[in-house]
Amino acid sequence: MSGALRTWLALLRHRDSGGHLPAVLAVVAFAAATWAVLTVAGGVQAFTGRARLAGPESDAALYPLLASVSVALLVVPSAALGGAAARLTVARRDERLARLRLVGATSAQTGLVALLDAGLQAVAGAAAGVVLNLLATPAVALLRFQGRAFEPAELRLGPLPVAAAVAAVLVVSLVSCAVGLRRVSTTPLGVAQRLPVKTLSRLRVLPVLVVGLAFAAAFRGLGSLAAGVGLGAAVLVLAVLLAGTFALYNLLGPLLLSLLGRVLAARARSAATLLAARRLVEDPRGAWRGVGGIALVTFVAGCLSVVPGMTATDGGDVEGDALLRDTGTGALVTLVVAAVLAAVSTGVTQASRVLDAAPQHRALHLAGADVRVLHAARSRETWVPLLVTAGGAALTSLLVVSPLLAVLRSAPVGVLLFAVCAAGGAGLVLLASRASRPLLVRSVDLQQPLR
């Protein structure tokens, strides 16, 4: 084991310049995931503090539970982003691990080297996320809930929750790395063989049906549940069910994108569309990481876009109106955080694909493929699933609230705000995809020596 540690330290000191980018991408991804988790956890803490002061009979008691729903919405995309960053770490170093095997390292030693790398990047990213959270807290504190802005101290987490968040990021990283290692079998002959990508099972649909039925049953029985165990506990049950539903939604999403890829591939007429479609079929999970979170939150925020109208037309219950208004604000904040996570995820996935496919892109360019075609393929690979999932979610949410058209008309500000946030989020994701263009241009630069 000490041999593996010494090797790891030596590799760390002598990493070539080309090896830095994946590490930087992984650290950025871990930082974004940590920042998102700490931000929403800070919100839960602040609302819990306010609820304690206001007493159990007040509407303030509901705020921590609503914030927990927001945590449930963001926890899956955050964990998925952390996991993707860890897998990026493994995928990028299979050649290095193979060379280590060649000089006599055991698979346990190479595994340890990979885990140490992933762990170091996770801790560095988590530390950056903590700093980012501290820096952003004054800005987050400007948000007005319950009629007033936050005190930064309300949002600032103590050392214990921060340590727990860092530990969670580290655990996600190590577990994902270990799973990734299992999929990269490194032989002593120096050939890193990637096992074929596991195809998605259609059985993924089954748990979705089961949880859907449970959710419907719980919803129908909400009244009696609330009467029996109290409204707080009933909302908690719903929040847990919601979290389960979101997790299952993330199981189903890649299946949808894989299907979309197949349909596109069958109908593609141009090389760019064909390439984009085949990449969707090849890695629907990667594409889903970029759009899944933002689509879900877009749906929720879209449904809540009627809130300003409802509070404007009804006017009797001041505290109830404030709760509704704040729920809408919370949904938009969650949408913005989800958009940041989606953008980082898209940026990491796209950059890593450019690095992985550099030899193939170069061969295509040699054979006369214009770089513009390669750019167009990557762009389609991002905006087509984004349009279908997030755009579809936005439309569906507006259909859901369409019975309240009069309310929407009376106060269109909610819908406008929602549209701006959703479009801004989608724009951020597209920008993140564009950010790796220079990387692609460099990778096909024919004046560089060919290997």
Place this chain on the structure above:
Amino acid sequence: MTSIRPNGAGGVPGASLGAVDILTARGLVMAYGDGPGATRALDGVDVALRAGESVAVTGPSGSGKTTLLHCLAGVLRPTSGTVELAGADLTAMSDAHRTRLRRSAVGFVFQSGQLLPELPAQENAALPLMLAGVDRRTATARARELLGALGLGGLELRRPGQLSGGQVQRVAIARALVGSPQVVFADEPTGALDQATGEEVLGTLTGAARRAGAALVVVTHDPAVARWCGRTLAMRDGRVVREFRAPAAPAAGGGVPS
């Protein structure tokens, strides 16, 4: 008549370049760096290649053979000298123009890593035609026809990860030939294969290029590969030091529909 003017022993100084040459290079110099530390990857190379001819370029590592291939294919612009492909001067063209010419007149086969892993064999092979604006149905039909002729009938929908090393190289050969190029450049095409598979792939490559009427330039460090080609250029220190013709090339397989 095709001719060569090597720079060292066995050369034919001042030999004239033939009238039916598809590719000619004169006085190629490729220099890296300036001053006393400058190195010359190519040091005054002349080459001429006839339509349908196959030429092996051999030599040790660092002899300049891959640099020569990239200059001949219009990938690299030489420091001095000219390269004419089908009558067009590659060294005087813009990058965009050379890219377009490569698309229509040149095919490439590399050692490995050239096929897109997410595309089935027929789409990998059809890609150059689609990139050139040919409609998908026509491009795919032509690719399937070629794959069948190269012994890959029934495997058209398999992806590179589901094929053997030799089969992958045959898909790459189909891709190189799908646009009916005038010249096919192959850089160590058998470098990642065992000897038997390598021989089989070379037979397919030389036979298919000949039937398609394309000239073939194979860069290799393996002297055994050279016997599959009609002519061999031996390089050292950026110069062609020897040229010889193969006594009799082994029978080549791999037909290509005309």
